[in-house]
Amino acid sequence: MKNTTHSKKESPVHDLRSAIDFLQTLPGEFVETNVEVDPEAELSGVYRYVGAGGTCERPTRKGPAMMFNNVKGYPGVRVVTGILSTRERTGHLLNCKPEKLGFLLKDSVQNPIPPVTIERGQAVCQEVIHLASDSDFDLRTLLPAPTNTEEDAGPYFTMGMCYASDPETGESNITIHRLCVQSRDELTMWLTPGRHIDAFRQKAEAAGKPLPISISIGVDPAISIAACFEPPTTPLGYDELNVAGALRGYPVELVNGITINEKAIAHAEIVIEGELLPNVRIREDQNTNTGKAMPEFPGYTGESKDELPVIKIKAITHRKNPILQTTLGPSGEHVNLAGIPTEASILDMVERAMPGRLLNVYAHTSGGGKLLAVLQFKKSSINDEGRQRQAALLAFSAFPELKHVILVDEDVDLFDTDDVLWAMQTRFQGDIDTINIPGVRCHPLDPSQTPEFSPHLLQVGTSCKVIFDCTVPFHLKHHFERSKFKKVDVKRFLPDFK
Structure with a gap:
C-alpha cells in the first residue's frame, strides 16, 4: 500500500522543542511568560482564560499555546500547555489542513511505520538521571506536576505517554492516563475499562509480577495524538507508535530504560520509569480527602477513585532544562487528542462498508x-x-x-x-x-x-x-436547495480580506 503520509523533510517538527520553535514562527500560536506562577491551581487558572477552550468553564477561548518559564519552587523546569488545543494549530503541527486531519490519521493507521530502538548514549531523554534509590529522591520536588483546581485530589501528570508491553506476547501499547502524585516515589493510575495497558497489568498481576511501565512527557505532537487511538481501529497488541511513525514518514525512536525492562520515547523531555505493582491499591485522594479527582473532558471534576493501581517509581530521567507538558482535562486539547483519532476510526469503518x-x-x-x-x-x-x-x-x-x-x-x-x-x-x-x-x-x-x-x-x-x-x-432534495449567491472576488473590494 502506498504511503500517503508526510516525510521528515516536509515538517520541521520532530520533538516538543522543535514544535515550540515552529509555533513561534506562526502569528498568534504561542505565548510565554516569565512571571512566577504557582503550579497549584494558578497555572491552569491562567490558561483557562488564555486559550483552553473546549468544555472549560466560561469565560474561556480558543487561544495560543503557552509556556510558563518561571514555575514557583522549580527552578530550571518550564511548563507548557495547549500545544494541540486548537484544530488549526494541530493542522500546522501535522502539516495538514484542519478539515482533513481525520483522513490523515486514517491513512496513517493503514500505512504503519514501526518504531526503532537507539543506543542510550543517543537519547536526549537520559541526559540527567535521578534514581529513586537515592536518599534525596523526591518526585514532588523534581517535577512541577500541576494541580488543575483547588479541589483536585493532588498534582497530576496529564500528558504522560504510558508505554508498557504484554507480559505474554511482548506486544506494546502507548496511551495517556491520569496519573496522580501520591508520595516521593508513587503514582496512582486510573485505567478506564477496556484499555490495553490494563489488560497487560491484569496478566502480570495474575502471575504475581509487577508490570514495567515508562511515562514519557513532552514529545512530538504526532506521538501524543497517535497514542489516543482505541479499539477496534487499533486492537489489543497494536502499537500506536506505528501511527506516529506514519504521520512523520519515519520511525519513532525508543530507548531502553535505565532501571526497568521497558522502552521510552528517546526524544522526550522527561521520562518516569516505574512498575505497576500487583495487588496494591491506593485511594486517589488520600492526601487531600476532597472526594474529587481532577477536571475531565465533559467539563466536570471527576470523583476520586477508592482503589487505584500504584506505579512504584524507579527513576526519573530528563533533558537538560526540561519542559513539562501538561493539559487541562476539559480543554480543546483533549478534544483534538481524543476526537481526531475518533474521526479517523469512523471514516475508516464507514468507508469500508x-x-x-x-x-x-x-x-x-x-x-x-x-x-x-x-x-x-x-x-x-x-x-x-x-x-x-x-x-x-x-x-x-x-x-x-x-x-x-x-x-x-x-x-x-x-x-x-x-x-x-x-x-x-x-x-x-x-x-x-x-x-x-x-x-x-x-x-x-x-x-x-x-x-x-x-x-x-x-x-x-x-x-x-x-x-x-x-x-x-x-x-425531497430539490425542495431544500440553499439560496445561491453570486460568486465574486472579494479581494477586489477588500485587498486584505482572508
Missing part, C-alpha cells in the same frame, strides 16, 4: 472529542436513503464511547455549529428523525449516565445512544 458516502466526520468540541460526532453524508440515489443511519450505527461500533451522532447533508459545514443547528431546525422532525438505542455501554465520566439520573440506567456508564438524522429525504 459503503465507499464514497461519508464525506467527513467531526468529533465535536461540546462532547470533548468523545461523546458527539457530526457525520456529513452524501445520498447519491434513492437507494442511499437509510444508509445514513447505517453509517451512524457503524460510528458507534467504530468508537464505543460515542453517545450522540448528528447526520447532515453535503451542503452543511459540519465544523460550523451554527450550520449544523440550522440543519436540525429545518431538516429534522423529532418524532421521526430521532433514533434511540437504550442500555448501551458508553463513557463512565458522563455524569448523566447513572441510575440516580435515570432509573432506566442500571449501571454507571450505560447510556441511551441517539442518532439525530438531520438529512433531507432524497426524494
